[in-house]
Amino acid sequence: xxxxVDRIEGSKVVVELDEGGTMKVFDRDLFPETLxxxxxxxxxxxxxxxxxxxxxxxxxxxDNLFQKLIDKGMD
Numbered sequence: 001x002x003x004x005v006d007r008i009e010g011s012k013v014v015v016e017l018d019e020g021g022t023m024k025v026f027d028r029d030l031f032p033e034t035l036x037x038x039x040x041x042x043x044x045x046x047x048x049x050x051x052x053x054x055x056x057x058x059x060x061x062x063d064n065l066f067q068k069l070i071d072k073g074m075d
Contacts, residue, residue, distance in 0.1 A: 001043040002051075004058075005035060015041065015048075 003015040003024075011028045013035065031041065031048045040054040 005037050005039045
């Protein structure tokens with residue numbers, strides 16, 4: 001199972017799953033301490049781990065889209 005952390009609400013984490021964009025709520029203790037919103041996570045060996053490469057790639061993609069919007073607004 002793979003998804004993107006949508007938000008962290010106290011002891012719960014809301015994840016948007018790749019399987020159809022379904023939102024699911026999980027206990028915070030299934031995730032690493034360093035978890036952040038927008039992190040790409042994969043369920044492995046009974047816990048979620050952050051896919052650091054895919055998270056960074058996704059953040060760069062979003063930053064580039066945002067920059068294009070800003071640049072377009074300057075025209």
